[in-house]
Amino acid sequence: MELSCKSEYALLALLELTAHYDEGEPLQIRQIAAQQNIPDRYLEQLLATLRRAGLVRSQRGAKGGYLLGREPWKITLLEVINCIEGLDSQPSEVMREPKSVEGMVVREIWQEAGRAADAVLQKYTLKDLAEKRDARRQLDIMYYI
Amino acid sequence: MELSCKSEYALLALLELTAHYDEGEPLQIRQIAAQQNIPDRYLEQLLATLRRAGLVRSQRGAKGGYLLGREPWKITLLEVINCIEGLDSQPSEVMREPKSVEGMVVREIWQEAGRAADAVLQKYTLKDLAEKRDARRQLDIMYYI
DNA sequence: AGTATACCCCGGTTCTCCACTGGGGTTTTG
DNA sequence: CAAAACCCCAGTGGAGAACCGGGGTATACT
Numbered sequence: 001m002e003l004s005c006k007s008e009y010a011l012l013a014l015l016e017l018t019a020h021y022d023e024g025e026p027l028q029i030r031q032i033a034a035q036q037n038i039p040d041r042y043l044e045q046l047l048a049t050l051r052r053a054g055l056v057r058s059q060r061g062a063k064g065g066y067l068l069g070r071e072p073w074k075i076t077l078l079e080v081i082n083c084i085e086g087l088d089s090q091p092s093e094v095m096r097e098p099k100s101v102e103g104m105v106v107r108e109i110w111q112e113a114g115r116a117a118d119a120v121l122q123k124y125t126l127k128d129l130a131e132k133r134d135a136r137r138q139l140d141i142m143y144y145i
Numbered sequence: 146m147e148l149s150c151k152s153e154y155a156l157l158a159l160l161e162l163t164a165h166y167d168e169g170e171p172l173q174i175r176q177i178a179a180q181q182n183i184p185d186r187y188l189e190q191l192l193a194t195l196r197r198a199g200l201v202r203s204q205r206g207a208k209g210g211y212l213l214g215r216e217p218w219k220i221t222l223l224e225v226i227n228c229i230e231g232l233d234s235q236p237s238e239v240m241r242e243p244k245s246v247e248g249m250v251v252r253e254i255w256q257e258a259g260r261a262a263d264a265v266l267q268k269y270t271l272k273d274l275a276e277k278r279d280a281r282r283q284l285d286i287m288y289y290i
Numbered sequence: 291a292g293t294a295t296a297c298c299c300c301g302g303t304t305c306t307c308c309a310c311t312g313g314g315g316t317t318t319t320g
Numbered sequence: 321c322a323a324a325a326c327c328c329c330a331g332t333g334g335a336g337a338a339c340c341g342g343g344g345t346a347t348a349c350t
Contacts, residue, residue: 001255001258001262002147003251004308005308006309008248012248012251028324029325039310041310041312042311044327048328060316060318060326061317061326062317062318062322062325063320064317064318064324064325101278101281101285102181102278103153105277105278106153106157109265109266109269109277110148112265116261116262118258119261120258133246136246136250137246150337173295175296184339187338189298190339204297205297206296206297206346207294207348208347209296209297209346209347210297
């Protein structure tokens with residue numbers, strides 16, 4: 001399980017949108033990028049991908065920005081990484097055909113392992129992640145005292 | 146879960162060694178490479194790595210070659226991929242520190258997903274893989290008739 | 291002994307992909 | 321109408337994967 005920079009940035013950005021979900025006002029790319037230490041021009045591309053998948057909504061023009069496309073407890077981590085990592089990694093898997101029986105069997109095991117990992121990512125939502133973060137923050141304060 | 150070329154080659158080679166495990170005579174790189182369509186000079190490097198980890202034994206000189214280091218049912222797929230993929234991928238994970246609380250939480254979830262995938266790879270041994278291959282071969286024959 | 295056949299070690303090369311940057315648009319608010 | 325934001329497309333630099341090659345060393349067979 002490799003966590004690509006892309007996926008991490010996307011999750012951090014969505015987590016930031018989750019934190020401000022109740023306010024109902026859009027968050028700007030600049031603010032998200034500054035808060036999470038993400039290159040803003042790069043984040044722009046990721047948000048565009050997330051928008052096409054409906055995970056975020058955008059509001060154009062001055063005072064514009066981004067909002068979550070759905071409630072935070074209805075967006076799973078699996079959706080996010082499938083959206084971000086999905087399109088370009090699938091053709092590379094398809095193009096190299098297993099060509100031998102051994103290859104087929106190996107692939108099947110790999111798919112089983114992948115499904116096991118996906119199951120974990122599917123049971124967590126953005127809300128879960130935000131709650132975990134809050135709990136972690138409380139812990140940090142206690143240790144500080 | 147990406148299956149790298151390296152890992153697949155290593156598994157196919159070990160599977161070939163498993164098939165000839167009872168004979169007790171070493172298999173040469175050339176034979177393995179030809180049988181599984183692997184570039185032989187590349188396979189050489191992978192076998193060297195597997196040898197340093199004790200997963201295979203080598204016999205030098207004429208009539209030399211490679212043998213499994215242990216019984217096929219005592220080698221798990223997880224060991225193999227950790228051996229092959231392990232050393233160079235870990236420093237890249239360590240070097241980028243999470244730096245934010247959000248980053249930490251995301252990493253933890255990712256590790257949980259990784260452990261779920263590893264659990265699958267750990268429950269399969271080379272013997273299991275060889276049996277799966279044989280069962281698949283039988284199926285192919287039945288469909289052919 | 292000598293030679294052919296294997297493994298062994300180290301380095302280089304090519305190619306692809308990721309992370310990132312930049313230039314120009316278009317839409318909306320004030 | 322101008323500033324602020326999103327939008328689209330294209331390019332670049334570096335790292336790593338896949339692969340190739342040269343030269344060495346150990347061992348079996350004759």
